[in-house]
Amino acid sequence: MSEQQRPPRRVTLKDVAKRAGVSHQTVSRAINDKGEIDPETRRRVLEAARQLNYRPSRFARGLVSPGATTLGLVVSDVENPFFPELIAGVIEAAEERGWQVLISSTQNHSGREPDVIRTLAAQADVVIGYLSAPDDTLAAAAGGLPLVVMGRAVGEPAFGAVEVDTDAGVRAAVAYLVARGHRAIGMIDCGDDGQPDRRPAFVAAMAAHDLTVTDDLIAEAELTVEGGAAAFTHLRTTRPDVTAVFTFNDMLALGVYRAARRLDVRIPDDCAVIGFDGLPLGELIDPPLSSVALDKRRMGAIAVAEAARLLAGEPAGRAVLPVELVIRGSA
Structure with missing residues (x-):
């Protein structure tokens, strides 16, 4: 077939984006008459589409409801009791804006984050997620898609972020335990490199009270209840003088309870x-769990607000979610 006979190549979103000098997500929002876009930008995109004779495919038009903004949400595990409240906060805040929400899970494999983001990028206008991959990896996967990262600090200036004031929470937990007379305080940490690092905050908080953290005061655990139980058993074996434990999260704290019953260790006697996250289930165990609590619904709502800022073309924001030490019966 000669060049003259070959049918012309179909014009794509990327062709329009290149002509208009914008991202292909911006082209999608302009063509579908979605909000959060500057009128002049919309005019420029539509003019480029007219010049190129661009026609959206039926498949592309069917991905979302006409005029709706679609938000992609990435979490590591929908069964983890931390995430239902976060997801609820995102959905509630998104619905208030008339947005649709697509939820995807990495199933506790941080290496799947780029693939999940790339999949969502074909359907969503913006993505928010509890993500742990390096910034450059996330940026490459997003391909210009607006992205908000929750739960940790980010260095990529294009990303929005909702950080957790971890240091303040850990300082409060250690200060409380020290005030109660504890000196040999252990930590059960999460060995998963996909999780935020709370060990430096613990070491610094102990040092502020002239307490040294030796390697045998920190036990690594898989992020499961049984992982917490195994770590506490190891800690009590190597350091029987430990009279208080701070855990990476409440799930590991539940494992401490399980192991304590096996070892005939009384909590808090x-x-x-003290755990971290402030999960509601901590109130249901005996004694009720003390924890550094954070408002997971609020985190979701703040992330949606940051997503709206990015869609409106505003500079990426850095929000910090406050935490609160909630003392119950375990400490």
Whole structure:
């Protein structure tokens, strides 16, 4: 077939984006008459589409409801009790704006984050997620798609972020335990490199009270209840003098309770326990769990607000979610 006989190549979103000097997500929002876009930008995009004789495919038009903004949400595990409240906060805030929400899970494999983001990028206008991959990896996967990262600090200036004031929470937990007379305070940490690092905050908080953290005061655990139980058993074996434990999160704290029953260790008489996250289920165990609590619904709402800022073309924001030490019966 000669060049003259070959049918012309179909004009794509990327062709229009190149002509208009914008991202292909911006082209999608302009063509579908979505909000959060500058009128002059919309005019420029539509003019480029007219010049190129661009026609959206039926498949592309069917991805979302006409005129709706679609938000992609990435979490690591929908069964983890931390995430239902976060997801609820995102959905509620998105619905208030008339947005649709697509939820995807990496199933606790941080290496799947780029693939999940790339998949969502074909359907969503913006993505928010509890993500742990390096910034450059996330940026490459997003391909210019507006992205908001929750739960940790980011260095990529194009990303929005909702950080957690971890240091303040850990300082409060350690200060409380020290005030109660504890000196040998252990930590059960999460060995998963996909999780935020709370160990430096713990070491610094202990040093502020002239307490040194040796390697045998920190036990690594898989991020499961049984992982927390195994770590506490190891800690009590190597450091039987430990009278208080701070855990990476409440799930690991539940494992401490399980192991304590097996070892005939009384909480808090023999060993005080403070977790992190403030999960509602901590109130249901005996004694109720003390924890550094954070408002997960609020985190979701703030992330949606940051997503709206990015869609409106505003500079990426950095929000910090406050935490609160909630003392119950375990410490």
